[in-house]
Amino acid sequence: MDRFDTMRVFVRVVERGSFSRAAEDLRLPASTVTDAVKRLEARLKVRLLERTTRLVRVTLDGEAYYQRCLSILADVEEADSAFTDAKPKGLLRVGVQGTQARRVIVPRLRQFFDAYPDLELFLSESDRFVDLVREGIDCVLRAGEPKESDLSARRVALLREVTVASPDYLSRHGMPTRWDALQGHRMIGFRSSATGGILPLEFMVDGQRRTVTLPMTLSVDGADTYRAAALHGHGLIQVPYYAVQRDLAEGALCEVLADTPPSPTPVHILYPRNRQLSLRVRVFIDWVVKAYDAAAEAAGP
Structure with a gap:
């Protein structure tokens, strides 16, 4: 595991507050995630996480390192995606209201996967408030005007x-x-x-x-x-x-x-403000705008 991969592991553990949940998200053995963080702490010679039987909590040094990791990983992803042949890949986690998922998104997913065959999509269905970072969600679709000040928002549709x-x-x-x-x-x-x-x-x-x-x-x-x-x-x-x-x-x-x-009701896509918008999220936003446009056209005037 190289330094960038180790950073990604550490970031996921901090965000999920759990080694096991981070391992599940990253599709790695839990032991691999635990060992990666231990080796990272040994190399930096500093304690990054406080571990208890129920909780993993980031230390002050760990929080500072986490913020630097976010910046570095965002720069790396931005550099990779600058090339025209860069293709999004991996797992994208999206929170969505169930009716919108069933009526707008799911019927048009074949076109999405045809365009991005290396992406896997997880749709988390809920109307409740979602803590994107702690719950491991990349972005969420919500109807109405956004009220979460710590999230960035882009309007993707206006529903009749x-x-x-x-x-x-x-x-x-x-x-x-x-x-x-x-x-x-x-x-x-x-x-x-x-x-x-x-x-x-x-x-x-x-x-x-x-x-x-x-x-x-x-x-x-x-x-x-x-x-x-x-x-x-x-x-x-x-x-x-x-x-x-x-x-x-x-x-x-x-x-x-x-x-x-x-x-009319606006629909926004929300994502964490302190993160560089990943290529996976960017292509999903562009696609979901077209999906809502197609749904509106099919519905007629």
Whole structure:
């Protein structure tokens, strides 16, 4: 194992807080990872990590060395990728919301792997906040405006949103005609993973965002359950158009208040601010922008 490989091992151990998790990420025997760090400490003649039975914690010297390793490894990767024939390879770990993965990303992955045959992709499905560094995730796709100040963000898509309800619900409560005349209607509450609060319905009226909170008997915190509850007639919901496009085409759901739709939802890709953007992440960002564009084109106006 050369010095650069040893640096990569050390960086992964620091970020994962575990020899075993670092070994799993790097696909190395745990003993190899442990021995590499021991040899590194012996060569530098300094303790880089404090080890307990449950935790691996970086020392002050280790933190300083970790930061230098990040800079050096980023420079090496940047130098390698400067050549036109450089090809991304290895494992790329991406956090993604499940519905977006199933509707936008997975159906188009064959083109991605055709273009980058030496890449392997791990999709980690979750709506919760993800500590990218500690959980070993390279980047994460999130809907809405990013709030994590320690992450860099690039917008990759702007999703059209619609207000929908089932025919059964509309037969019982009537077809809404105005956003500000929804007496007698109900909504299905969606709880924000960031705040835990119920998100109001929102409507764009003459370029202004208006919000309404209706009575509800059901609230959820999962996108698939949100859609399922609407299909079973529990109330109005607001979702990206791609998520209910088939339901609308088949008549299982109906769009309402189309002249005052919700504002579009931005999708950003987030990655650690203190890292050079790797070639693996760069090619994924470029590809995922095209994937969302293709999904929007398929959805139509």
